[in-house]
Amino acid sequence: MMQSPQMPYRTALSACAAFFAGPGIFYGMLTSRMPALKAQAGISEGEIGLLLLSLGLSALVMLLMSSLLVTKFGSRRVLGWGSLICMAGIPVAAFAADFWVLWGAFLLFGFGMGLWDVSMNVQGMGVERRYGKSSMLILHASYSTGSVIGAASGAFFAAAELAVVPHFLTVFVVYLAVRAWAKTKLYEDQPAGGAAKKSGSIFGLPLIVYVFGLMAACAYASEGSAAEWGSLLLHSVKGADEDIAALAFAAFSSATVACRLSGEPVRQRLGDFRMAFFGALIATFAAAVVHFAESPYLCLAAYALLGAGLSPIVPLLFSRAGSLSSVSPAAASALISVLAYGGMLMVPPTLGILAEDYGLNNALLLVPFLCGLIALGSLVLRIR
Numbered sequence: 001m002m003q004s005p006q007m008p009y010r011t012a013l014s015a016c017a018a019f020f021a022g023p024g025i026f027y028g029m030l031t032s033r034m035p036a037l038k039a040q041a042g043i044s045e046g047e048i049g050l051l052l053l054s055l056g057l058s059a060l061v062m063l064l065m066s067s068l069l070v071t072k073f074g075s076r077r078v079l080g081w082g083s084l085i086c087m088a089g090i091p092v093a094a095f096a097a098d099f100w101v102l103w104g105a106f107l108l109f110g111f112g113m114g115l116w117d118v119s120m121n122v123q124g125m126g127v128e129r130r131y132g133k134s135s136m137l138i139l140h141a142s143y144s145t146g147s148v149i150g151a152a153s154g155a156f157f158a159a160a161e162l163a164v165v166p167h168f169l170t171v172f173v174v175y176l177a178v179r180a181w182a183k184t185k186l187y188e189d190q191p192a193g194g195a196a197k198k199s200g201s202i203f204g205l206p207l208i209v210y211v212f213g214l215m216a217a218c219a220y221a222s223e224g225s226a227a228e229w230g231s232l233l234l235h236s237v238k239g240a241d242e243d244i245a246a247l248a249f250a251a252f253s254s255a256t257v258a259c260r261l262s263g264e265p266v267r268q269r270l271g272d273f274r275m276a277f278f279g280a281l282i283a284t285f286a287a288a289v290v291h292f293a294e295s296p297y298l299c300l301a302a303y304a305l306l307g308a309g310l311s312p313i314v315p316l317l318f319s320r321a322g323s324l325s326s327v328s329p330a331a332a333s334a335l336i337s338v339l340a341y342g343g344m345l346m347v348p349p350t351l352g353i354l355a356e357d358y359g360l361n362n363a364l365l366l367v368p369f370l371c372g373l374i375a376l377g378s379l380v381l382r383i384r
Helices: 009-032 034-041 045-073 075-095 099-131 136-159 164-183 207-236 248-261 263-270 272-292 296-310 313-322 329-358 366-382
Strands: none
Touching: 009 034, 009 075, 009 099, 009 136, 009 164, 034 045, 034 099, 034 164, 045 075, 045 099, 045 329, 075 099, 075 164, 099 136, 099 313, 099 329, 136 164, 136 248, 136 263, 136 313, 207 248, 207 272, 207 296, 207 313, 207 329, 207 366, 248 263, 248 296, 263 272, 272 296, 272 313, 272 366, 296 366, 313 329, 313 366, 329 366
């Protein structure tokens, strides 16, 4: 039995949103100061690649373990652990003077991120169930907003010619205070003496949860195509200047944040299936425009449209998975996250391999195909 709400909905939502914003803030901050970290630690581009690979793999390891930990200890406790482990990597990175210390910082960040990702989504599912209000679009908008804040902080401190130590420690201390408040407002999803626990294993879940995970993988992979290849496509293929090309992911992200923040009334009006289906069709159209358009400005508009179309997909999938009465929220969240991260880790590099043989523009034809698969998969959202 879930507890009855003990606080106003807005308070619970704000606390949960603070935890959703955190990973975005720290990831955006870390990646935005990569040139400064590279110079401080005296490392090469190849070593940066190893750091990013280690971060992704360590996060994936903890994603696989997180459902069992959440089932055993509760999402509130695991979210507390995960956020602290992830945050511990920030001061370590700030003072890192060589590759190995920085590698340790990235491992801490990745391990914590894997726990943080799953447990915060379980908390978000719980907020929806306890208050009977759809909230996942707003919560995932908080993550996207956090990414913008983190990247903007990096731009500000870099423009002020300040080192990573004052930058990282300032953000660390401010967020630590926010986290201290937010943690007291999280709900306890494993009350003593409660009903029998559902299995925390990600294996043996209903087929519909695996479909959700594959749809999330397609969405994350499409997002990765914009983040990792968008600026290169605009500059090398569409002929845009570097400053214009650099706006590709900014256009995508800005549209994603705006649509998620304003998406709940649309969800109430259209329902999950139609919102996901039409969003995927819009994304498919936008990805096709990116391929066929010659104007870089039209491509920028298409990237914004791609972000708008994809914006509701992943939040809706987590929300619907959390509403399945026979499924452990921890296991469902972990499975969707594992498959989604898998798509994000595997597909963008695959695009690079395809680009070697077929050209980048042709390689990116994979993106409208993936968006079309999301539209097809959205049919499962009609199942109650």
